[in-house]
Amino acid sequence: MDIAATLRQLGVALADYTGADLTVRSPIDGSQLASLRCHTRAEVQASITQAAEAFTAWRDVPAPQRGALVRLFGEALRGLKEPLARLVTMECGKILEEARGEVQEMIDMCDFAVGLSRQLYGLTIASERPEHSMQETWLPLGPMGVLTAFNFPVAVWSWNAALALVCGDPVVWKPSEKTPLAALACEAIFARACARYTQTTGHTLPDGLLHVLRGGAEVGDWVVSDTRLPLISATGSCRMGRLIAPKVAARLGRSLLELGGNNAVVVSDQADLGVALPAILFGAVGTCGQRCTTIRRVIAHARIYDELLARLKTAYQRIATQYIGNPLDAGTLVGPLIDQAAFAAMQKALDTARQQGGSVFCGERVCAALYPQAYYVTPALVQVPTQVEIVHAETFAPILYVMPYTSLDEAIAIHNAVPQGLSSAIFTTDLREAEQFKRRSDCGMVNVNIGTSGAEIGGAFGGEKDTGGGREAGSDAWKTYMRRHTSTTYYGTTAPALAQGIKFEVA
Ligand code: NAD
Numbered sequence: 001m002d003i004a005a006t007l008r009q010l011g012v013a014l015a016d017y018t019g020a021d022l023t024v025r026s027p028i029d030g031s032q033l034a035s036l037r038c039h040t041r042a043e044v045q046a047s048i049t050q051a052a053e054a055f056t057a058w059r060d061v062p063a064p065q066r067g068a069l070v071r072l073f074g075e076a077l078r079g080l081k082e083p084l085a086r087l088v089t090m091e092c093g094k095i096l097e098e099a100r101g102e103v104q105e106m107i108d109m110c111d112f113a114v115g116l117s118r119q120l121y122g123l124t125i126a127s128e129r130p131e132h133s134m135q136e137t138w139l140p141l142g143p144m145g146v147l148t149a150f151n152f153p154v155a156v157w158s159w160n161a162a163l164a165l166v167c168g169d170p171v172v173w174k175p176s177e178k179t180p181l182a183a184l185a186c187e188a189i190f191a192r193a194c195a196r197y198t199q200t201t202g203h204t205l206p207d208g209l210l211h212v213l214r215g216g217a218e219v220g221d222w223v224v225s226d227t228r229l230p231l232i233s234a235t236g237s238c239r240m241g242r243l244i245a246p247k248v249a250a251r252l253g254r255s256l257l258e259l260g261g262n263n264a265v266v267v268s269d270q271a272d273l274g275v276a277l278p279a280i281l282f283g284a285v286g287t288c289g290q291r292c293t294t295i296r297r298v299i300a301h302a303r304i305y306d307e308l309l310a311r312l313k314t315a316y317q318r319i320a321t322q323y324i325g326n327p328l329d330a331g332t333l334v335g336p337l338i339d340q341a342a343f344a345a346m347q348k349a350l351d352t353a354r355q356q357g358g359s360v361f362c363g364e365r366v367c368a369a370l371y372p373q374a375y376y377v378t379p380a381l382v383q384v385p386t387q388v389e390i391v392h393a394e395t396f397a398p399i400l401y402v403m404p405y406t407s408l409d410e411a412i413a414i415h416n417a418v419p420q421g422l423s424s425a426i427f428t429t430d431l432r433e434a435e436q437f438k439r440r441s442d443c444g445m446v447n448v449n450i451g452t453s454g455a456e457i458g459g460a461f462g463g464e465k466d467t468g469g470g471r472e473a474g475s476d477a478w479k480t481y482m483r484r485h486t487s488t489t490y491y492g493t494t495a496p497a498l499a500q501g502i503k504f505e506v507a
Helices: 003-009 041-058 063-079 081-092 096-116 155-167 180-201 217-224 238-250 273-289 302-322 340-355 408-416 431-440 477-481
Strands: 018-025 032-036 123-125 132-140 144-147 171-174 210-212 231-235 254-258 263-267 295-301 359-361 380-383 399-405 423-427 445-448 482-490
Touching (some): 018 180, 041 171, 063 155, 096 155, 155 171, 171 217, 238 254, 263 408, 273 302, 273 423, 295 408, 340 380, 408 431, 423 431
Parallel strands (some): 171 210, 263 295, 295 399
Antiparallel strands (some): 018 032
């Protein structure tokens, strides 16, 4: 694991950031990757001042030209996909294949945003009054704050940044304190794209279109509380969302929340188990159960419950013995948990599940002799007779609760009975069941015959209830990053008519 060479390749001069405030460790072996200096409050404020100044210039650059910068950023990412993916793996522990997918998602997002930069369409609205025209126009909103979680250290930022930049908004980014190096790499790659923009177009860019802030919740709080940032996009736990949303609301700011999930799949007795099984495995054990969209619950029809459980156990056994290990190694499918706290939370949830009548299969620590400072686990399967209390909580680790149902109404009731509402799926070959489930799932995303994780960027990503209600990435998510004008123009020559037919005439 050559962190110095990888950072050099990505253009990060680590010495510029070195200090004693924040130790960054790799979950692969617990080794120290870097020790960083965090931003002070005065520095955070200075960054936001600069972002606000950059906004006054950037908002006047035509959107397709803003898109040209995002295109160059996407091109730079294409050239550095492999080292950036390696850095993501070293810092957050997901397997290299998934880290490559994460960087690819950034590239896709840039492509999407470039197209969008020529499609920030408004509306022409029919006026009820003669000789009036009405329009709706979208305008840049202002500099925005982005807080991100450790498990998608770069893609989630790019969902926000690619849209914000084409919409005319500079970005102030506070990445997770567990994964600041990947953010520094993005900052360096973005700086290269800015330099190329100036070389190729001859136009200079305002300084400070992107700020990467180093630090923990305190630094995040300074960002959240700053009235100069009209939009705060925050990705992380429901706990974090509950703390920051009232602060943004108190200053009448706009927040875009992407919080925890507790995603379930319903497996019908009409399901093709050959389709369901691999999808459940990727969704439940991929990223070591550390995705917001991880499958955490299987609600299986009583008629296929035993067969599905037996096949899941066989697969979990195979994963436990053959596929857990260093995420940089080809052939590994499950890397480590992020840290000791994640391991402790997993063990606590499994103990609670046992107390509440669950029967636990796997879920132990492994590879401890090879990596005494890291936390590798076998993914756990937990049979529960009903949806007991522990199942309602998101434990950010590979725990899959399996429970039976007998009617679709019951399955949907179980499905919707948790506080979170991110992603959902049904496995069935019955069209009626599929359509019923799509209509009645209370999540932001609903799938048929595919798992809950691994969304494409073209759709709007996000969830309801405790997941926070935000939408990012595709569809019309860009509208959150802009403000809307309704404008009415009168082009007649006599006194203009009033709306609703109101008469107001002074003799
Ligand atoms: P976390 O809530 O601990 O931290 C997320 C970010 O918020 C970090 O940058 C952190 O420094 C910051 N933060 C925490 N408390 C803060 C406060 N009081 N004020 C300001 N900033 C604060 O989350 P995590 O452990 O990094 O990530 C895992 C969680 O994120 C899971 O719950 C997962 O489901 C969720 N997540 C959601 C999505 C989504 O799109 N819905 C995507 C990825 C992760």
